[in-house]
Amino acid sequence: MQIYAELLTIGDELLYGQTLDTNTHWMSGQLDQLGIKVIRKTTVGDVREEMLQAFKEAEERAHITLITGGLGPTNDDLTKPLLAEFFDSEMAMHPEAQEEVSRYFKSRGREVTGLNLLQAELPIKCTKISNHNGTAPGMWFERNGRVFVSMPGVPHEMRLMMQETVLPKLQQKFALPVIVHRMIKTAGIGESFLAEIIKTWEDQLPAHIKLAYLPSPAQVKLRLTATGEDKTLLTTAIDAEVEKLLPLAHPYVFGFDEDTLESIIGKLLMEKDLTLATAESCTGGNIAHLITSVPGASAYYQGSIVAYQNEVKVRMLNVNQATLDAHGAVSEQTIIEMAEGVRKTLNTDIGIATSGIAGPSGGTEEKPVGTVWIALSDGEQTITKKYLMGKNRDWNIKLSSFSALNLLQRYLNGTWK
Amino acid sequence: MQIYAELLTIGDELLYGQTLDTNTHWMSGQLDQLGIKVIRKTTVGDVREEMLQAFKEAEERAHITLITGGLGPTNDDLTKPLLAEFFDSEMAMHPEAQEEVSRYFKSRGREVTGLNLLQAELPIKCTKISNHNGTAPGMWFERNGRVFVSMPGVPHEMRLMMQETVLPKLQQKFALPVIVHRMIKTAGIGESFLAEIIKTWEDQLPAHIKLAYLPSPAQVKLRLTATGEDKTLLTTAIDAEVEKLLPLAHPYVFGFDEDTLESIIGKLLMEKDLTLATAESCTGGNIAHLITSVPGASAYYQGSIVAYQNEVKVRMLNVNQATLDAHGAVSEQTIIEMAEGVRKTLNTDIGIATSGIAGPSGGTEEKPVGTVWIALSDGEQTITKKYLMGKNRDWNIKLSSFSALNLLQRYLNGTWK
Incomplete structure (x- = not known):
């Protein structure tokens, strides 16, 4: 039987755009890995009627309701009294919770105040969940085989409670299915074009394997989800489908799961023992930033010359002034000299270069905003590509960076065309 | 009358923990600024019954329902057909939308496919909302004075639609209170310390002006919100409060509203007619990326040498090999030579440099992960600062970049100490 969960988040600050909720994103991933299907996420403010209504709706729809927020010691925090009301339960001081709150304060060299001790008062119908990263205990309620859990909204308090107590208890309580996911990552092709070239494969997928398209800037992720009872069988089935997909989606597939x-x-680059340098004009350092966001990048990356002026291109990258005069900075001739120049100057195997008009100004009729040249030089050849992107500066910078990285990826994988 | 809104997000990927929803956070902030109160956020999967149920509930509770997601051209996207069903509307090809989809593809030098043209088919009861950053049009429905809007889930498509069309139309349609916001941006001070130094001012704020603390990485924004009926009076009142605040919060205030x-x-830099160059080690190009994200940065920014290896520091920045040998790359001596070196090499008035251990590896007992040196050289003096940040690589890169930019800001404003 499929077990359904709902996530309920309490707090005005989440409705007014002041706090970005990252809790439910993490919780979803954790539940998904256990085979629990999240069917709804709801956020309501610190308002009595809204909260009681949300409790009621969630209990009707889902086997499991996980609530975060509204557990602080101040008056505007309503989760605990309203859960007591919802489960028709008296409140009482919980001696073990009281001991834990006191210990938490002592361990930080502080005296516990009356307001904080009140956090140890709990509805008598709930099972206390220890909070080892803070003072507000969690609460576990059961009624008619359904589970309600309340946790603090502070991310590291909630996460530890989930890992230590909630997830293990859910696994004990419910007979959960087995779920296997595989993410296939593509770049350089739009969602609809990709859908067309893999249509025959998509149509033949077995009923227990579902496909989802997840588009993000300059990439489309394909997510396969297999549901059943036997992990080995599911993994074999999903692997077989990926094997069938690859010849169709090649050369757009660059990786799987956590790969970027x-x-x-x-x-x-490490496998092939090659080194890299970049020369950036329109991307302004963003390619360097992406490459160096990977731990250990210093093993293969020398650095970047961000040449935001023509004189820097001439002096640091050895671009010929004559080339700039004749063709301009945004031209195939210049981009070739930039890629070769940075490769030689920084003494690497491969040089990547970008030059374009990110906008919003600087465009001409011949070279409108969004015109971008990208090049890769390896000393034997220089590959160049020209793009016409949009009018949005941020987007042009992002897309140019991804396109350059994707050219490099396809060059290294031998799949560029 | 208070106008209520609900935000409805559609997509399995949001329930399974694969995509972090940032859309509703941004939308909440925008609606809040118009005086529209968001009372609930709901996320459901790409499931017919769940979606129809969510439509129904939202229409009962709120004047305005804003829906994102589920508008792609593929089969798993259900928002459009279900909205047609919910509003009991036929579908028809929308000639203007068809024209826009075709134009979008043509402007990118690509042929439009049948699947994409289908995106121009819309329920006849809706008003089309143009999508200038993508292909799926938005839809605006009205029934019994209530508004339903459907937009794509791709953030930059949704945001442009909101700014160009949805927010102005909501302002026209509903009688909204007058709200004046002022954001005061601070850097270099934590939330609780800031709260202490401005406490006397905060305590004397008039009842119709509310203060919110909005912490973000390395910055705290103070948002003042005045609610009433007369815009001029509200603006005068809020200006007076800002005037009182500035002497207290100086020198941490660096700007207002949209300033970064x-x-x-x-x-x-433009006002003072000064030019800038950067030399980046641990920040790996992120400072250059931030500086060049500002349109027109080429007026004052020469470029960056991202020196990810010591030999690049020596060759491109004229750092002495002897300095590196004696003190290491992460040292005050090296950072001074980097800042002076890049200023001279790229021939600018000011040079900024960063060198540190971003992690997760590379730390030593003497120089643990998170050790970062920052310097600013103007040819007459070099200012240096040492930081001990955390263990998280992304966070260290971000924080180092902000710290370097803040040092430059305070240098230019004459408020560094």
Whole structure:
């Protein structure tokens, strides 16, 4: 039987755009790995009627309701009294919780105040969940086989409670299915074009394997989800589908699961024992930033010359002034000299370069905003690509960076065309 | 009358923990600024019954329902057909939307496919909302004075639609209270310390002006919100409070409203007719990326040498090999030579440099992970600062970048100490 969960988040600050909720994202991933299906997430403010209504709806729909927030010691925090009301339960001081709150304060060299001791008062119908990263205990309620859990909204308090107590208890209580996920990561092709070239494969997927398209800037992720009872069988089935997919989606697939373009490039450069340098104009250092966001990038990355002026291109990258005069900075001739120049100057195997008009101004009829040249030089050849992107500066910078990384990835994988 | 809104997010990927929803956070903030109160956020999967149920509940509770997601061209995207069903509307090809989809593809030099043209088919009862950053049009429905809006889940598509069309239309349709916001941006001080030094001012704020602390990485924003009926009176009142605040919060205040550290730096460099170059080690190009994210940065920014290896520091920045041998790359001596070196090499008035151990590896007992040196050289003096940050690589890169930009901002404003 499929077990359903709902996530309920309490707090005005989440409705007014002041706090970004990252809790439910993490909780979803944890529940998903246990085979528990999250069917709804709801956020309501610190308002009595809204909260009681949300409790009621969640209990009707889901086997498991996980609540975060509204557990602080101040008056505007309503979760505990309203859960007591919802489960028709008296409140009482919980001696073990009281001991834990006192210990928490002592361990930090502080005296516990009356307001904080009140946090140890709990509805008598709940089972206390210890909070080893803070003072507000969690609460576990059961009624008619359904589970309600209340946890603090502070991320590291909630996470530890989930890991120590809530997830293990859920696994004990419910007979959970087995779920296997596989993420296939593609770049350089839009969602609809990808859907067309893999349509025959998608149509033949067995009923217990579902496909989802997850588009993000310049990438489309394909997520396969297999549900059943036997992990080995599911893994075999999903592997077989990936094997069938690859010939169709090749050369757009660059990795799986946690891979990113920059992590894959790092792996390939290390495997092939190659070094890299970049020369950036329109991307303004963003490619360097992406490459160096990977731990250990210093093993293959020398650095970047961010040449935001023509004189820097001439002096640091040895671009010919004559080339700039004749063709301009945003041209195939210049981008070739930039890629070769940085490779030689920083003494690496591969040089990557970008030059373009990110906008919003600087465009001409011949070279409108969004015109971007990218090049890769390895000393034997220089590959160049021209793009016409949009009018949005941030987007052009991001897309140019991804395109350059993807060219490098395909060059290293031998799949560029 | 208080106008209520609900935000409805559609997508399995949000329930399974694969995509972090940042859309509703941004939308909440925008609605809040118009005086529209968000009372609930709901996320459901790409499931017919769940979606229809969520539509129904939202329509009962709120004047305005804003929906994101589920508008892609593929089969798992259900928002459009279900909205047509919910509003009992036929579908028809929308000629203007068809024209826009075709134009979008043409502007990118690509042919439009049948699957994409289908995106121009819309319920006849809706008003089309143009999507200038993508292909799926938005939809605006009205029934019994209530508004339903459907937008794509891709953040930059949704944001442009909101700014261009949805927010102005909501202001026209509903009688909203007059709200005046002022954001005061601070850097270099934590939330609780800031709260202490401005406590007397906060305590005397009039009842119709509310203060919120909005902490973000390395910055705290103070948001003042005045609610009433007369915009001029509210603006005068809020200006008077800002005037009282500034002497207390100086020198931590660097700007207002849409200002960012990098935009303020750009403005100051232009005013003072100064040029800038950067030399980055641990920040790996992120400072260059931030500076060049400002349109028109080429007026004052020469570029960056991202020196990820010692030999690049020696060759491109003229750091002495003897300095590196004696003190290491992460040292005051090296950072001084980097800042002076890049200023001379790229021929600018000011040079900024960073060198540190971003982690997760590379730390020693003497120089643990998180040790970061920052320097600013103007040819007459070099200011240096040492930080001990945390263990998280991404966080260290971000914090180092902000700290370097803040040092530059305070140098230019004459408020560094």
